[in-house]
Amino acid sequence: MAVLDILVYPDPRLKQVSKPVEHFDGGLHAFIRDLEETMRAGPGGVGIAAPQVGRFERIIIVDVSGKPKIKHHGRLILVNPEIISKEGSAVGREGCLSVPDYTGNVARAKFIILKAQDEFGKPLEFHMERYEARAVQHEMDHLEGLLFLDHLVSRRDLFRRQTQEAISSKAKIP
Amino acid sequence: MKRWFMLTLVGKDQPGIVAQTTRALFEGECNLGEASMVRLGGNFTVMLMVQFAGDEKILDELIGPVCQKFDLRHHVDAIEGELRHHVEPEVRITVYGADRAGIVADITGTLAEKGFNILNLESDVGGTPENSIYVMNIEGVAKQGIEVIEETLQKLAQEKGLETQLEPIDTLIG
Numbered sequence: 135m136a137v138l139d140i141l142v143y144p145d146p147r148l149k150q151v152s153k154p155v156e157h158f159d160g161g162l163h164a165f166i167r168d169l170e171e172t173m174r175a176g177p178g179g180v181g182i183a184a185p186q187v188g189r190f191e192r193i194i195i196v197d198v199s200g201k202p203k204i205k206h207h208g209r210l211i212l213v214n215p216e217i218i219s220k221e222g223s224a225v226g227r228e229g230c231l232s233v234p235d236y237t238g239n240v241a242r243a244k245f246i247i248l249k250a251q252d253e254f255g256k257p258l259e260f261h262m263e264r265y266e267a268r269a270v271q272h273e274m275d276h277l278e279g280l281l282f283l284d285h286l287v288s289r290r291d292l293f294r295r296q297t298q299e300a301i302s303s304k305a306k307i308p
Numbered sequence: 309m310k311r312w313f314m315l316t317l318v319g320k321d322q323p324g325i326v327a328q329t330t331r332a333l334f335e336g337e338c339n340l341g342e343a344s345m346v347r348l349g350g351n352f353t354v355m356l357m358v359q360f361a362g363d364e365k366i367l368d369e370l371i372g373p374v375c376q377k378f379d380l381r382h383h384v385d386a387i388e389g390e391l392r393h394h395v396e397p398e399v400r401i402t403v404y405g406a407d408r409a410g411i412v413a414d415i416t417g418t419l420a421e422k423g424f425n426i427l428n429l430e431s432d433v434g435g436t437p438e439n440s441i442y443v444m445n446i447e448g449v450a451k452q453g454i455e456v457i458e459e460t461l462q463k464l465a466q467e468k469g470l471e472t473q474l475e476p477i478d479t480l481i482g
Binding site: 177265273 | 392394396397477478479480481482
């Protein structure tokens with residue numbers, strides 16, 4: 135077990151697209167253990183993607199179970215994840231282990247249906263919402279060479295979106 | 309040794325102000341830090357952290373020609389500034405209602421009493437001239453907890469005929 139070094143932007147490797155996992159072997163399992171240890175070593179990290187530690191394969195770990203009062207599926211090891219449907223949009227604040235000392239507002243789908251494999255190649259499917267769905271979308275971005283910096287919503291935009299939402303939600307009340 | 313200054317510029321908005329002021333600063337060997345630029349009532353406004361080896365007077369002279377060209381008023385303050393001193397907001401508050409004098413004072417006064425520290429505040433006036441709407445978005449830190457703020461804010465909103473929304477900001481680190 136080891137805590138791996140995290141690539142930090144502007145390292146160009148973070149902009150690289152990762153390859154699907156084909157071999158679900160002991161090497162993969164050992165790597166996943168290290169990846170999880172790396173995620174848990176940082177303060178407050180709820181997810182990590184393999185390319186963040188320089189392994190360009192489609193593996194992410196998400197665990198938002200430490201957050202109070204939210205729906206979640208516990209500790210998730212997701213290999214070759216794929217979002218098969220998305221619904222709604224919400225703005226939330228994100229930071230990243232690979233982007234120290236900066237957080238920003240990002241719009242993500244509120245609800246997703248996710249297909250993936252576990253570390254043994256067994257197929258998985260989840261219906262996820264809000265915070266957990268956001269974490270999965272954030273990590274899956276890394277597999278495409280994207281960072282939350284690629285989806286920033288300006289403070290002023292956020293302001294307009296929220297105001298519109300607030301006004302239209304009030305207007306719906308008969 | 310380079311020191312930080314806060315440069316404030318205000319004037320009638322027109323294209324090219326940002327490009328030409330920042331070019332003049334760059335050519336004068338200044339380094340820029342955090343900035344906030346916004347158009348307020350048709351005015352160009354910016355507050356800009358500028359790192360510079362000289363004093364206020366030299367910086368003043370450096371920016372002088374651009375200010376003259378665009379008819380901008382400017383102000384330079386030496387500041388105790390540092391980068392990477394971000395404080396993460398914990399709560400977002402949206403307030404809106406029919407525009408009248410005193411909304412900001414009422415809301416922020418109440419928030420201050422309950423130990424709320426404002427980090428960002430943005431407001432705008434919309435609607436028609438006969439029926440103006442005041443909209444305000446605040447982000448900050450609730451030292452005495454979010455429940456205290458929520459309760460007081462709801463009471464105040466009812467008394468003053470305002471709509472308020474309070475939402476915790478849970479920054480996702482992944």
